[in-house]
Amino acid sequence: MIELVNIKKSFGEKPVLRNVNLTVEEGESVVIIGRSGSGKSVAFRHILRLIKPDEGRVYVEGRDISTLSRKGLYKVLENIGVLFQNSALWDSMNVFENIALALRRHKMCGGENGIRKRVYDCLDMVGLGMTGISGTGGVEIIGTRMPSELSGGMRKRVGLARAIAPNPAYMLYDEPTTGLDPIMSGIINRLIKRLNKELNVTSLTITHDMHSASTIADRIVLLHKGEFKDLGTPDEANSNDDPIVRQFIHGEDGPIHPVLTDHFEKVHVHHS
Amino acid sequence: MIRTIGSKTIYSMTELGRALFLLWRIIVNGRFVFVDRRLYARQMMIIGVQSLPLVLLIGAFTGAVSTWQSNYQFGSLVPAKYIGVATFKAVMVELGPVLCGLVLAGRVGSSLAAELGTMKISEQVDALVVFAIDPVRYLAAPRFFAGFIMVPVIVTISVCVAIFGGFAVGFLFLDLSAQTFFGEIPVWFKMKDVQIMLVKSITFGGLVCLIGTYVGLNTAGGAEGVGQATIRAFVYAAVLILITDYLLALLLF
Numbered sequence A: 001m002i003e004l005v006n007i008k009k010s011f012g013e014k015p016v017l018r019n020v021n022l023t024v025e026e027g028e029s030v031v032i033i034g035r036s037g038s039g040k041s042v043a044f045r046h047i048l049r050l051i052k053p054d055e056g057r058v059y060v061e062g063r064d065i066s067t068l069s070r071k072g073l074y075k076v077l078e079n080i081g082v083l084f085q086n087s088a089l090w091d092s093m094n095v096f097e098n099i100a101l102a103l104r105r106h107k108m109c110g111g112e113n114g115i116r117k118r119v120y121d122c123l124d125m126v127g128l129g130m131t132g133i134s135g136t137g138g139v140e141i142i143g144t145r146m147p148s149e150l151s152g153g154m155r156k157r158v159g160l161a162r163a164i165a166p167n168p169a170y171m172l173y174d175e176p177t178t179g180l181d182p183i184m185s186g187i188i189n190r191l192i193k194r195l196n197k198e199l200n201v202t203s204l205t206i207t208h209d210m211h212s213a214s215t216i217a218d219r220i221v222l223l224h225k226g227e228f229k230d231l232g233t234p235d236e237a238n239s240n241d242d243p244i245v246r247q248f249i250h251g252e253d254g255p256i257h258p259v260l261t262d263h264f265e266k267v268h269v270h271h272s
Numbered sequence B: 001m002i003r004t005i006g007s008k009t010i011y012s013m014t015e016l017g018r019a020l021f022l023l024w025r026i027i028v029n030g031r032f033v034f035v036d037r038r039l040y041a042r043q044m045m046i047i048g049v050q051s052l053p054l055v056l057l058i059g060a061f062t063g064a065v066s067t068w069q070s071n072y073q074f075g076s077l078v079p080a081k082y083i084g085v086a087t088f089k090a091v092m093v094e095l096g097p098v099l100c101g102l103v104l105a106g107r108v109g110s111s112l113a114a115e116l117g118t119m120k121i122s123e124q125v126d127a128l129v130v131f132a133i134d135p136v137r138y139l140a141a142p143r144f145f146a147g148f149i150m151v152p153v154i155v156t157i158s159v160c161v162a163i164f165g166g167f168a169v170g171f172l173f174l175d176l177s178a179q180t181f182f183g184e185i186p187v188w189f190k191m192k193d194v195q196i197m198l199v200k201s202i203t204f205g206g207l208v209c210l211i212g213t214y215v216g217l218n219t220a221g222g223a224e225g226v227g228q229a230t231i232r233a234f235v236y237a238a239v240l241i242l243i244t245d246y247l248l249a250l251l252l253f
Helices: A040-047 A070-077 A095-105 A112-125 A138-144 A152-164 A182-199 A210-216 A234-238 A243-250 A258-271 B002-032 B037-047 B049-074 B081-121 B124-130 B135-173 B178-183 B191-217 B222-252
Strands: A002-011 A014-024 A029-033 A055-060 A080-083 A170-174 A202-207 A219-224 A227-232
Touching: A002 A040, A014 A029, A014 A040, A014 A202, A014 A227, A029 A040, A029 A210, A040 A055, A040 A170, A040 A202, A080 A152, A080 B124, A095 A112, A095 A138, A095 A152, A112 A138, A112 A152, A152 A182, A170 A182, A182 A202, A182 A210, A202 A210, A210 A234, A219 A234, A219 A243, A227 A234, A234 A243, B002 B135, B002 B191, B037 B049, B037 B135, B049 B081, B049 B135, B081 B124, B081 B135, B081 B178, B081 B191, B081 B222, B124 B135, B135 B178, B135 B191, B191 B222
Parallel strands: A029 A202, A029 A219, A080 A170, A170 A202
Antiparallel strands: A002 A014, A002 A055, A219 A227
8 A cells, every 4th residue: 555644745845746646456547647847756755755844744555655765665666566757767788688687686586597587577567569560570689779779659668568577566656648749659558457466566657647547547636735535436527517627537617727828828819 | 354254263263174174074984895895996096097197297297397497497506416415405395295186186086075065965965864875984084085195105106207397308408418317316315305205295185176076075066066166176276285285395305
């Protein structure tokens, strides 16, 4: 279980998270939605202790990670897989080395043969196996490629393979479909949904892609003005009457950012 | 005015404290040198072996200029046999370590800052952390110790090349035979000169790699931030090399 309890975080004078509370139950898939710059990534980074809160606590499996030693934190992190927004593949290593690194460092899979098998299995799971890429050679060919030789979609899939390789109990996805075309977004969304189910992981995703949220989520949470608002299941979120929620989910006119809307309309009227 | 000086002092002290804390963590992580030997070997190759051509070129010309200048400055005052000794002493205790240090601040320090800075802004350093891989052990320690070990080696080689560069100029343009150029060197040779060269090059190598690593791992602000980091790494390292050189001169002579 992941819990954020009364998290407050400011950068300089600007409060980003005012009072954030969130519980992600075992096996649940929660999606945090919110506008760009609303603080989703900040909340996300608190769970990994890449940022420390000004106030509040973050619990992973009941352990308060803000008080753990570096060693204790790494023990917790070994159980969390993360897909970064830009994949964050290590660009000095090929695909195989990217996926194998954590397995080697933590002495998993019982030696080099086990690691090789695990890497190829993970590449297969994310659709980069024998049938996953055009031509022949499959996982062995993709394993030798450098990250700079891959398309955005392939990088995401390699990032996903790297994240699931250590067999984590928790998966965190940071904007998994940002920058991808709709076809590739659909593939990634279905892949995440399938992996969450097959691997039985607890997952937390941040996105502003509503289609992605509807596909992946058991429960959707909106981050607005530094606080979380639980919207329930994707169906419940879609039928929510709150004007802010409707504006965000359906793109209707609403109370968010009226200044920008006025400005846009003035420019629009002026040009027409 | 006072507020600006105060805030800059606090900023500098904070940076110094953080850099020293990084140094402490690097030293602690040095105990994994055998386990991580491949990482260390790779960095020794990049920092040491790949810097060698540039350092050798600098050595050759430093020696050549030293001999020419020695002859110009006091060729008429002292016997020619002392020109070789002057070149040897100047290159070994001062010019070799300092010039190599300054060049390596640009060649190695800036490259470390750019490499690690790019990794930092593209979340590759964060990715190491979330995979429970300590960036200090995985990235910083191999780079620091590679500089610490390899810089004295390449400075020593550079000094040897500089002496032969000096001899080449003496032989070709100043009519100095090998006997004249090298004859007095064993008489004036002191082990302390070698020790000073080694102390200086170890210190400068450690400084360059620590600063490059520290600045790189604390980069922020996208591509512009990486550009600023490379400049900062070079400027900090160059300034600190000159200050440290002065302090070592006070201590060692």
